[in-house]
Amino acid sequence: MNKNTHIWEAEVRDYEVDLQGIVNNSVYFNYYEHARHIYIKTLGIDFYEWHLKGYELVLIHSDVSYKGSLKSGDSFCVTTNLSLISRLKFAFNQQITRKSDNKLINVAINTATCINKNGRPEIPEELAALLLKIAVA
Amino acid sequence: MNKNTHIWEAEVRDYEVDLQGIVNNSVYFNYYEHARHIYIKTLGIDFYEWHLKGYELVLIHSDVSYKGSLKSGDSFCVTTNLSLISRLKFAFNQQITRKSDNKLINVAINTATCINKNGRPEIPEELAALLLKIAVA
Amino acid sequence: MNKNTHIWEAEVRDYEVDLQGIVNNSVYFNYYEHARHIYIKTLGIDFYEWHLKGYELVLIHSDVSYKGSLKSGDSFCVTTNLSLISRLKFAFNQQITRKSDNKLINVAINTATCINKNGRPEIPEELAALLLKIAVA
Amino acid sequence: MNKNTHIWEAEVRDYEVDLQGIVNNSVYFNYYEHARHIYIKTLGIDFYEWHLKGYELVLIHSDVSYKGSLKSGDSFCVTTNLSLISRLKFAFNQQITRKSDNKLINVAINTATCINKNGRPEIPEELAALLLKIAVA
Numbered sequence: 001m002n003k004n005t006h007i008w009e010a011e012v013r014d015y016e017v018d019l020q021g022i023v024n025n026s027v028y029f030n031y032y033e034h035a036r037h038i039y040i041k042t043l044g045i046d047f048y049e050w051h052l053k054g055y056e057l058v059l060i061h062s063d064v065s066y067k068g069s070l071k072s073g074d075s076f077c078v079t080t081n082l083s084l085i086s087r088l089k090f091a092f093n094q095q096i097t098r099k100s101d102n103k104l105i106n107v108a109i110n111t112a113t114c115i116n117k118n119g120r121p122e123i124p125e126e127l128a129a130l131l132l133k134i135a136v137a
Numbered sequence: 138m139n140k141n142t143h144i145w146e147a148e149v150r151d152y153e154v155d156l157q158g159i160v161n162n163s164v165y166f167n168y169y170e171h172a173r174h175i176y177i178k179t180l181g182i183d184f185y186e187w188h189l190k191g192y193e194l195v196l197i198h199s200d201v202s203y204k205g206s207l208k209s210g211d212s213f214c215v216t217t218n219l220s221l222i223s224r225l226k227f228a229f230n231q232q233i234t235r236k237s238d239n240k241l242i243n244v245a246i247n248t249a250t251c252i253n254k255n256g257r258p259e260i261p262e263e264l265a266a267l268l269l270k271i272a273v274a
Numbered sequence: 275m276n277k278n279t280h281i282w283e284a285e286v287r288d289y290e291v292d293l294q295g296i297v298n299n300s301v302y303f304n305y306y307e308h309a310r311h312i313y314i315k316t317l318g319i320d321f322y323e324w325h326l327k328g329y330e331l332v333l334i335h336s337d338v339s340y341k342g343s344l345k346s347g348d349s350f351c352v353t354t355n356l357s358l359i360s361r362l363k364f365a366f367n368q369q370i371t372r373k374s375d376n377k378l379i380n381v382a383i384n385t386a387t388c389i390n391k392n393g394r395p396e397i398p399e400e401l402a403a404l405l406l407k408i409a410v411a
Numbered sequence: 412m413n414k415n416t417h418i419w420e421a422e423v424r425d426y427e428v429d430l431q432g433i434v435n436n437s438v439y440f441n442y443y444e445h446a447r448h449i450y451i452k453t454l455g456i457d458f459y460e461w462h463l464k465g466y467e468l469v470l471i472h473s474d475v476s477y478k479g480s481l482k483s484g485d486s487f488c489v490t491t492n493l494s495l496i497s498r499l500k501f502a503f504n505q506q507i508t509r510k511s512d513n514k515l516i517n518v519a520i521n522t523a524t525c526i527n528k529n530g531r532p533e534i535p536e537e538l539a540a541l542l543l544k545i546a547v548a
Contacts, residue, residue, distance in 0.1 A: 013308040014321060015163060017156040019209055020462050024152050025444065025470055029437035034287040047288060048346045051431050058480075059436055064473040072156055072322045150445040151458060157325050162307065162333055166300035171424040184425060185483045188294050195343075196299055201336040209459045289435050293428040293483055300426060346430055 004134055006039035006080045009099070012070050022069035028106050029062075032094050035078040036110070039092075045130050054117045055124060060089070061111040068098070068105045075099040082134050088113050088121045090131055141271055143176035143217045146236070149207050159206035165243050166199075169231050172215040173247070176229075182267050191254045192261060197226070198248040205235070205242045212236040219271050225250050225258045227268055278408055280313035280354045283373070286344050296343035302380050303336075306368050309352040310384070313366075319404050328391045329398060334363070335385040342372070342379045349373040356408050362387050362395045364405055415545055417450035417491045420510070423481050433480035439517050440473075443505050446489040447521070450503075456541050465528040466535060471500070472522040479509070479516045486510040493545050499524050499532045501542055 010031070018024040037047045040057075047057055070076055081093040089111055096106040116122040123131070147168070155161040174184045177194075184194055207213055218230040226248055233243040253259040260268070284305070292298040311321045314331075321331055344350055355367040363385055370380040390396040397405070421442070429435040448458045451468075458468055481487055492504040500522055507517040527533040534542070 013304065014311050015155055015161050015304050015307050018152055019154040019156070019158055019459060020467055020469075021156055025473075026152060026437045026440035029440055030287065030289050033289055033436065037288050046347075048430060056431055058431075059477050061477065062436075062473065062475040064475070066470050066472065069469075073320075150441065151448050152441050152444055156322060157330055157332075162336075163300045163303035166303055167424065167426050170299065170426050174425050183484075185293060193294055195294075196340050198340065199299075199336065199338040201338070203333050203335065206332075210457075289429055289437060291430040292426055293430070293432055295430055298426050 004081060006035065006042065007077050008035040008038060008080070009075065009077045011075045012072060014072050017072050022071055023074075025066065028064070028066075028096060028108075031076075031078050031096060032080075032092070032108055032110060035080045035094060036092050039080045039082070043130050043134060045127065050114070050127070055122070055127070056115045057112060058115055059110055059112050062108060064106065064108040066106055068103055070096070070098060070105055076105065082131070084131060085111065087128075088123060141218060143172065143179065144214050145172040145175060145217070146212065146214045148212045149209060151209050154209050159208055160211075162203065165201070165203075165233060165245075168213075168215050168233060169217075169229070169245060169247060172217045172231060173229050173249075176217045176219070180267050180271060182264065187251070187264065192259070192264070193252045194249055195252055196247055196249050199245060200247075201243065201245040203243055205240050207233070207235060207242055213242065219268070221268060222248065225260060278355060280309065280316065281351050282309040282312060282354070283349065283351045285349045286346060288346050291346050296345055297348075299340065302338070302340075302370060302382075305350075305352050305370060306354075306366070306382060306384060309354045309368060310366050310386075313354045313356070317404050317408060319401065324388070324401065329396070329401070330389045331386060332389055333384055333386050336382060338380065338382040340380055342377050344370070344372060344379055350379065356405070358405060359385065362397060415492060417446065417453065418488050419446040419449060419491070420486065420488045422486045423483060425483050428483050433482055434485075436477065439475070439477075439507060439519075442487075442489050442507060443491075443503070443519055443521060446491045446505060447503050447523075450491045450493070454541050454545060456538065461525070461538065466533070466538070467526045468523055469526055470521055470523050473519060475517065475519040477517055479514050481507070481509060481516055487516065493542070495542060496522065498539075499534060 012023055016023050016027045050057055076096055076098050079095045082090060084090050092110045094108045094110060097104055113121045114123045149160055153160050153164045187194060213233055213235050216232045219227060221227050229247045231245045231247060234241055250258045251260045286297055290297050290301045324331060350370055350372050353369045356364060358364050366384045368382045368384060371378055387395045388397045423434055427434050427438045461468055487507055487509050490506045493501060495501050503521045505519045505521060508515055524532045525534045
């Protein structure tokens with residue numbers, strides 16, 4: 001875990017648990033999204049403000065490995081690292097770990113880009129500068 | 138059921154079922170919302186277009202009675218009726234019934250209004266006219 | 275607010291916000307449910323353990339007033355009080371308040387009972403005793 | 412598309428749309444899950460019944476490419492193919508396509524296994540036989 005790793009801690013909410021008695025797979029995507037949004041906010045990037053300016057931060061690819069399951073009552077932490085892949089792509093390396101026994105529950109690489117009003121990938125200067133700060137840190 | 142009753146039929150999706158093995162309560166609100174939106178669309182009212190014009194159709198009150206539970210594999214129908222309560226309020230009378238045995242699962246009165254850009258209740262002429270058509274029908 | 279009031283604090287997650295730019299109505303039910311579950315857990319009542327024992331704690335009625343809206347970035351608190359209504363019914367009086375300006379966003383009375391394996395309302399001794407402790411406190 | 416391709420058609424529900432005005436990424440996982448469950452049901456495999464017997468059908472990996480976005484009002488179809496990868500793994504090849512213009516919205520390979528009560532991968536005879544029927548067809 002490098003010094004740029006962002007950590008978000010939370011607990012399972014019972015409505016997130018499905019009929020198998022475990023947190024539904026789609027909920028891990030909710031966790032990852034929330035972790036990404038609060039992470040980039042600490043970097044000065046507000047997901048929703050960029051939307052209002054006409055730039056959409058969107059995922060283009062997810063690679064997800066399900067290693068275990070969270071249950072009712074579990075606390076967990078989501079770690080997030082950001083790396084620049086190319087001029088137009090950046091990847092969030094994310095993991096979900098159960099706190100009670102440090103078990104790795106889920107590992108994902110969520111790759112993103114920024115789309116302008118014409119639907120084309122474009123990372124505006126200001127955003128690029130903020131992202132670059134992390135990458136070189 | 139009067140001739141203005143709108144019926145939407147669907148089946149339970151397993152991710153909607155929670156750790157008790159029944160559809161989570163909050164999901165009935167999802168069903169009701171979707172039923173309202175497709176109902177008013179048949180009347181020429183597009184929820185999202187009104188949002189883009191600066192008018193928000195919003196709930197102000199819900200009265201909900203939980204009579205039974207839907208489970209994995211159940212098919213159900215949501216019936217919706219609209220009645221005008223006052224110049225600024227309209228009520229959706231909604232019910233969810235399981236199809237296999239016609240059991241009543243949920244009954245709700247969801248009362249709504251329309252909010253303008255200043256955050257004040259206001260039902261524009263055009264919308265009022267569309268709503269009135271139902272009420273007198 | 276009496277001394278039995280339970281408070282749960284959290285922040286809006288962006289995936290809870292819908293196309294109107296506000297937290298979707300059904301999400302308030304998620305918040306209320308989670309607040310109830312962690313509240314009764316502090317009283318020694320584990321929702322899921324009772325399920326495994328064959329007793330389902332279920333809502334029978336909700337009365338909900340929508341007073342305002344939460345948005346992306348908002349922090350909020352949910353307050354919960356429990357009162358016994360009858361031998362077989364108890365009510366959760368719940369409110370959601372935005373933290374930045376203390377604005378009341380939502381008020382609800384969520385009435386619950388306990389259902390045994392035969393589908394009949396029954397509150398077992400042990401559960402009744404735990405609930406009664408609050409009521410007389 | 413081979414003759415074993417399963418197709419599920421549906422329309423976007425407004426509560427699935429997030430503050431960017433597009434269907435939230437996590438919802439595609441809901442769509443895929445529902446499509447898988449109704450597909451395997453047509454093969455005689457009931458996800459929930461196997462859970463009750465002590466066998467959990469679970470995802471172990473997802474590879475997801477986001478090609479476009481669904482919006483309010485869109486109808487879409489989810490296609491699903493099943494292929495056996497090894498004695499203990501099977502893959503669902505899934506796609507989401509918008510109906511109005513046949514645009515490909517999302518492509519995923521969701522790899523699954525079956526876990527027994529001891530938490531070990533095990534595909535019981537009966538289940539293996541049902542899965543094999545597809546693979547050779």
